Amino acid sequence: MNFEVWVPEKTVKLLIAGEERAMERGDDGWWRLSADAAPGTDYAYVLPDAPSPLPDPRSPWQPEGVHGPSRVYDHSAFEWTDQAWTGRQLPGSVLYELHIGTFTPAGTFDAAIEKLDHLVELGVDLVELLPVNAFNGEYNWGYDGVCWYAPHEPYGGPDGLKRFVDAAHARGLGVVLDVVYNHFGPSGAYAPMFAPYLSKHGSNPWGDSINLDGPLSDEVRRYIADNVLMWLRDYHVDGLRLDAVHALTDHSAINLLEQLAVEVESLSAHVGRPLSLIAESDLNDPKLITPREAGGFGLNAQWDDDVHHALHTLLTGERQGYYGDFGSLDCLQTVLEGAYFHANTWSSFRQRRHGRPVNRSSVPGHRFVAFLQNHDQIGNRAVGDRLSALLSPGLLKVGATLLLTAPFTPMLFMGEEWAASSPWQFFTSHPEPELAAAVRNGRRSEFASHGWASDDVPDPQDPATFERSKLDWNEPGKPGHAEILDLYKRLIALRHSRSDLSDPWLDKVEVWHGDQFVVIRRGGTVVAANLAPVAQTVSLRSTPSKVLLATEQGVVLQRDRVELPPESAVIVAAR
The missing domain is CATH 2.60.40.1180 (Golgi alpha-mannosidase II)
Incomplete structure (x- = not known):
């Protein structure tokens, strides 16, 4: 096997079978060594300034966690059964967002497979997984990933993810994967010890910014682009949701997002099935989804928070924080007809003008992913309460009807379809006491400023917070829940059958x-x-x-x- 690692400014050795072996440096800063190593062989890299051997920044498998050795993995060994799969395009589809760890009691890829028939009966087309790349600890939301190439071992590792995708395809369901390229998580982020993966010019709310346009950034961009292609090619995933792209600082003439769109389009032509890139962005800038021929980045879609804010405020009456400008029927009309509410208009929350208008005759509505609920809009509430805890059954049904008849790509959050009573709270399992305390105290301080007593805010590190957030699969057939589930099924079926509703x-x-x-x-x-x-x-x-x-x-x-x-x-x- 050929071992390769990018270390442009220091030396590196390969540790394999208990032996440190010298590697040969190329002019490109890559170190290489050919060694006998069957799949399943553990290995690590030794840097002169690291106290212990480190996992591969491109590790495909971390069976002992993010601090342990990497393991050789053979992508060609998995026996796929989806050879007849022709893909699922985003236009006309209904998305369903889920978190592997809380979707089922067991919280694994294999357990999630057992619930795919429910999604088929519901009528959704694409299953969107919250991030599954390896992070420290057993469970969290997934946005603290540090081994970007390795599926999280407690979920089932590389083979588990492949089994899930293969099973979804067998049922006619596409799979979208949420990926995070704007920061590394706080524990186990060893890649920056190998090379300048981090920018020297700032940070974002979640950590140090990634080096996308500074010295030696070409290889950092390649690190991201190769990861994108890996999920789509080697794991047969049908699309990626790119987390918080507004936190990607890139002043290059060719923006990273445009580069990714070009490379994914080429891969799509090669594999013969549609592949989608969906951005999460709070910029309200249609340039992201404008075709490259028209001067845009050429992404397939973006999340549209304005639709959510318009629906949520109208239905609940909440107006705090960034909800302040929303809540009227005029606001709802504006987003239904033009996608954005803030389109170069004054935002009281930001205290400035925000956004850019959408050209209604040239930008199709399916490029905007709309939702009543998602992981952020539930989980970032103090107690993680869903709309089912805030609204009457009648208004829940009205909200579902407005979402699923709107001219956008609708997305449901797991359990929404039966008005799940379980909350979805912010949970972590950081093993480091200092990090655990920082997260706990930060969460309570954040909501104390909004008037919440600290005892009312669930402790993210308490295992009970995680357990409370799991779906109760006994609910869908119970009175009250079954009625909502039936409505969602009928709405999705009607959306699929009426060409007016997919226009x-x-x-x-x-x-x-x-x-x-x-x-x-x-x-x-x-x-x-x-x-x-x-x-x-x-x-x-x-x-x-x-x-x-x-x-x-x-x-x-x-x-x-x-x-x-x-x-x-x-x-x-x-x-």
């Missing part, structure tokens, strides 16, 4: 509203929602021919209007 063009969306109702017309399909606690008669501005779906009984169609029960929604076919 991505924002300039075809027409929205009007009163004080407590909103109507959305998309071609021959009209959605009317009553947010009031009393019945309302709502103008449809067209003649309804039949009810396609109603969230409550008692809907009455009239000549050009509909009578809606309290806190209800209806979808009608209209002339």
Whole structure:
């Protein structure tokens, strides 16, 4: 086997079979050595300034955790059964976000496979996994990863992830993987000891910035790009969600995101299936998803927090923090018709103008991933409470209807489809006492400034916080939960069956509203929602021919209007 490691400014030796072996340095700063090493062989690298041998920065397998040795892994040895898989494109799809550790009681890839049939019956198309690359400790959200090339061993390691992807493909489900390239986690981040992976010019809220445009940054960019290609090629993943790309500092003429889009497009042509890159960004800048031919970066989609904020504030009445500008029906109309609420407009939270308008006739709605709930918007609340803890069943149904009939790519968060009662809280398992205390105290201090008593904020390090966040799979069939699950199934099926509801063009969306109702017309399909606690008669501005779906009984169609029960929604076919 050929061992290779990039160490441009110091010497390095390979430790294998208990023996330190000299390596040969190339002019490119890469050290190489050919050695007999079968799959399953442990190895590490010895640096002159490191107190102990270190894992490979590109380690494919860390069976003893991020501080242990790396292990040789043969990607070609896995027996895939998805040869007939032709992929799943993002346009027209419904995403489902889940965390492997809390999706099932066992918290493993193999246990998650057992629940894939539930997702098939639900009707979703793409399963989005929160980060699974190796991090220190047994469990956390996944955003503290340090071994970017190695799937987390407690979840099932490399073969476990491949089994999950293979099983998903067998059921017609695509897989999107959340990846983090804006920082390394706080424990076990040894890559910067090998080479200048970190920038000398600043940090972001989660750690030191990655060196994307400084000296020797070409190889750092290659480190990221090769990781992207590995997940898509070697693990057969169908797309990646790029975490917080606004925290990637890159002043290069060719931005890293554009570079990734080019390379992924080439790989897609090679493997013969669609591959998607989805950015998380708070910049409200459509340049990310504008095609390269038009001067953009050419990513396939981006998360749209403004849609979430508009829906959440309208339904819950919350207005604190960054929710301050949201909450009106005018706001909802703006995001449904134009994707962003802040589009070069004043943001009171930021105290400046924010965002850039979307060209409604050239940027399709499917390039915006919209959601009522996600891991951040639940887990970053003090007690991790879901919408099911905040809203009446009627308003839960109204929210689901508005999301799944909007002109965007909808995404559900695990358990949302049955109004799960379990919270999803912020949990960590840092073994270092100092780091554990810092996380615990930081969390409590953060929410103390918002008026929360420290005892009310769950301890991230308490195993009970993690256990509380696991889904209860006894709930979907119980009263109250089963009704919500049935609605989600019907909404997704209707979205898939009505071409009007999958039409991505924002300039075809027409929205009007009163004080407590909103109507959305998309071609021959009209959605009317009553947010009031009393019945309302709502103008449809067209003649309804039949009810396609109603969230409550008692809907009455009239000549050009509909009578809606309290806190209800209806979808009608209209002339």
